[in-house]
Amino acid sequence: MSDAPDSPTPATIGPRELEGTIDLLGVIAYGAIKGFTSIAADAEMARDLDLKRALAGMAAKEFRGHELLVDHIGELGGTPTEAMEPFREAFDAYHDRTRPRDLLEGLVKAYIGDGIASDFYLETAQYVRPGTAAIIQQATADHRDVDVIVAAVRRGIEADSRRAGPLALWGRRLMGEALTQGQVVASRRETLGDLVLGRSHDRPGATIEEIGELMQRLTDQHQVRMRRLGLAP
Amino acid sequence: MSDAPDSPTPATIGPRELEGTIDLLGVIAYGAIKGFTSIAADAEMARDLDLKRALAGMAAKEFRGHELLVDHIGELGGTPTEAMEPFREAFDAYHDRTRPRDLLEGLVKAYIGDGIASDFYLETAQYVRPGTAAIIQQATADHRDVDVIVAAVRRGIEADSRRAGPLALWGRRLMGEALTQGQVVASRRETLGDLVLGRSHDRPGATIEEIGELMQRLTDQHQVRMRRLGLAP
Numbered sequence: 423m424s425d426a427p428d429s430p431t432p433a434t435i436g437p438r439e440l441e442g443t444i445d446l447l448g449v450i451a452y453g454a455i456k457g458f459t460s461i462a463a464d465a466e467m468a469r470d471l472d473l474k475r476a477l478a479g480m481a482a483k484e485f486r487g488h489e490l491l492v493d494h495i496g497e498l499g500g501t502p503t504e505a506m507e508p509f510r511e512a513f514d515a516y517h518d519r520t521r522p523r524d525l526l527e528g529l530v531k532a533y534i535g536d537g538i539a540s541d542f543y544l545e546t547a548q549y550v551r552p553g554t555a556a557i558i559q560q561a562t563a564d565h566r567d568v569d570v571i572v573a574a575v576r577r578g579i580e581a582d583s584r585r586a587g588p589l590a591l592w593g594r595r596l597m598g599e600a601l602t603q604g605q606v607v608a609s610r611r612e613t614l615g616d617l618v619l620g621r622s623h624d625r626p627g628a629t630i631e632e633i634g635e636l637m638q639r640l641t642d643q644h645q646v647r648m649r650r651l652g653l654a655p
Numbered sequence: 656m657s658d659a660p661d662s663p664t665p666a667t668i669g670p671r672e673l674e675g676t677i678d679l680l681g682v683i684a685y686g687a688i689k690g691f692t693s694i695a696a697d698a699e700m701a702r703d704l705d706l707k708r709a710l711a712g713m714a715a716k717e718f719r720g721h722e723l724l725v726d727h728i729g730e731l732g733g734t735p736t737e738a739m740e741p742f743r744e745a746f747d748a749y750h751d752r753t754r755p756r757d758l759l760e761g762l763v764k765a766y767i768g769d770g771i772a773s774d775f776y777l778e779t780a781q782y783v784r785p786g787t788a789a790i791i792q793q794a795t796a797d798h799r800d801v802d803v804i805v806a807a808v809r810r811g812i813e814a815d816s817r818r819a820g821p822l823a824l825w826g827r828r829l830m831g832e833a834l835t836q837g838q839v840v841a842s843r844r845e846t847l848g849d850l851v852l853g854r855s856h857d858r859p860g861a862t863i864e865e866i867g868e869l870m871q872r873l874t875d876q877h878q879v880r881m882r883r884l885g886l887a888p
Contacts, residue, residue, distance in 0.1 A: 455698075458711050462695030465688075471736040471743075475725070478691050478718050485715040492708070503704040510704075 435551070435623075440498060442617030443550055447495045448505030449607060449614070450543050450558060454488035455506075456513045457481075457536055464528035476570040480532070487561035494557045509607055516603040520596055526578045526585060527592055530651060533571045534593050537647050538600045538640060545636050549618045549627055575651045590653040597644050668784070668856075673731060675850030676783055680728045681738030682840060682847070683776050683791060687721035688739075689746045690714075690769055697761035709803040713765070720794035727790045742840055749836040753829055759811045759818060760825055763884060766804045767826050770880050771833045771873060778869050782851045782860055808884045823886040830877050 435443065458481050465477035492502040520535065522528035540562045547558040579586050608615055613622065620627015628636070645655035668676065691714050698710035725735040753768070755761035773795045780791040812819050841847055846855065853860015861869070878888035 455707065455711055458715075459695055459699035462692055462714065463699065466692035466696065471739060474688065475721075475735075478688055478721070481695065482691075482715045482718040485711050488708075488711070502708075506704060 435498075438613065438622040439617065442611075442613035442622050443554055444495055444498055444500040444505050445508070445611050445613050446546060446550065446617060447491050447498070447500070447554070447558075448502075448507075449509045450561065451488050451491035451495065451502065452506035452509050452513055453539055453543075454484050454491060454561065456517055457539070458484040458488060460517060460528075461532050461536075464522070464525060464532055467522075467525040467528055469525075470574075473570060473574050477532070480568075480571075490557055490561045494554065498554075508610060512603040512606040512610070515606075516599050520599050526575060526589060529571050529575050529578075530589055530593055530653075531596055533568055533575070533651065534596045534644065534647055535600060537568075538597060538644060541640050541643050542604065545639070546618055549620070572650055579652050586653060589651075590648070590655075593648050593651070593653050593655075597641075668731075671846065671855040672850065675844075675846035675855050676787055677728055677731055677733040677738050678741070678844050678846050679779060679783065679850060680724050680731070680733070680787070680791075681735075681740075682742045683794065684721050684724035684728065684735065685739035685742050685746055686772055686776075687717050687724060687794065689750055690772070691717040691721060693750060693761075694765050694769075697755070697758060697765055700755075700758040700761055702758075703807075706803060706807050710765070713801075713804075723790055723794045727787065731787075741843060745836040745839040745843070748839075749832050753832050759808060759822060762804050762808050762811075763822055763826055763886075764829055766801055766808070766884065767829045767877065767880055768833060770801075771830060771877060774873050774876050775837065778872070779851055782853070805883055812885050819886060822884075823881070823888075826881050826884070826886050826888075830874075 461477055461481040461484060465474050465481060468474040468477055495502045495505050516535075520531055522531050543558055543562045547555040547562075550558070575589075579589065616622040618628050618633075648655035694710055694714040694717060698707050698714060701707040701710055728735045728738050749768075753764060755764050776791055776795045780788040780795075783791070808822075812822065849855040851861050851866075881888035
């Protein structure tokens with residue numbers, strides 16, 4: 423079916439690789455717009471005006487990332503809303519199950535949840551064509567200005583040390599929920615697995631061993647972030 | 656006190672006009688960041704993905720407007736968070752008293768509330784120096800892409816005509832609350848009134864008659880918007 427699948431131009435991507443690529447972009451684009459509303463809700467909760475402004479800025483960057491991804495779906499001939507639709511349930515479930523009860527929980531979620539998602543997207547970017555990989559990197563790397571969040575969480579724990587334990591549990595729960603919903607996403611669309619494993623085209627994909635290493639890197643990065651917040655990983 | 660108050664460069668604005676100008680920018684900048692979180696919350700409520708994306712885009716534009724205003728406060732030698740602080744209570748009260756109970760109420764609020772505020776800011780822009788007026792126009796005009804909101808409200812009323820009456824009341828209440836809080840803002844800082852009335856510098860300001868005409872234009876525009884939504888004004 424595929425005509426010259428090694429070419430980086432969309433017109434020559436085989437149909438199965440194209441489908442997987444659009445699916446992947448749909449996942450990340452829907453994740454970004456949910457990230458936007460989630461961080462905007464944190465901005466609403468923030469009393470401190472500098473923190474409110476920083477969070478609103480991060481949300482706006484998430485939206486810019488969403489727009490980049492949506493534009494790229496269009497360039498590849500996909501329909502953005504159709505590309506996002508199959509993944510809404512899993513993302514909505516993640517956000518419904520991890521609704522922050524206050525600003526501190528929201529900040530930990532913005533940092534930990536967004537961090538896991540970004541790491542995962544950057545890892546998968548290795549397995550797509552260069553043009554798409556560049557878009558994913560741009561959309562993801564743009565909102566990693568997280569020092570303000572880290573400082574605000576540390577201040578919150580300093581002000582009330584009893585929060586450290588529950589927030590550490592919260593951070594671990596976020597990781598668990600993200601992994602659960604990640605598996606739901608992967609199982610729903612085998613095109614995504616095929617893309618990463620190299621089954622939809624003739625470039626080499628990830629081996630099972632490499633997938634294991636990827637999961638280990640995600641876990642390691644998560645623990646680095648937890649420690650940076652001053653929380654037991 | 657003022658040294659060459661006719662010059663458009665900040666360095667030559669008299670201190671009282673400068674104070675009024677920074678106050679006005681503080682009002683609009685805080686209004687914009689509250690507008691951002693309010694419209695982002697509507698985006699979160701929207702199930703329809705095209706509407707969700709349109710609302711998120713409007714919120715992002717509100718934030719861009721906020722950034723423009725904040726940058727200009729800095730250029731004039733002001734501290735953005737200090738400039739916004741005196742007006743938080745009034746804006747927070749407006750938003751607390753008009754918290755939408757569902758998406759339709761949120762959409763009417765985004766259109767009606769944002770419309771009243773934008774009209775008012777554009778009217779006051781006449782009474783400030785050209786550089787500042789241009790920033791206010793840019794920050795305000797940018798997010799007037801409201802066709803999507805109007806269409807969604809009309810669809811909502813078509814789908815359930817019993818909502819038209821309560822939504823019309825809601826629209827009138829928004830206007831009332833906006834006027835109430837507008838008066839709170841004006842009474843809190845006499846620098847703002849002085850700026851509009853031309854008391855802080857030697858350019859002519861608004862006459863009492865012109866203020867009356869301005870209020871009439873705000874009311875007329877509000878009624879145009881209500882009718883556009885299909886609501887009795």
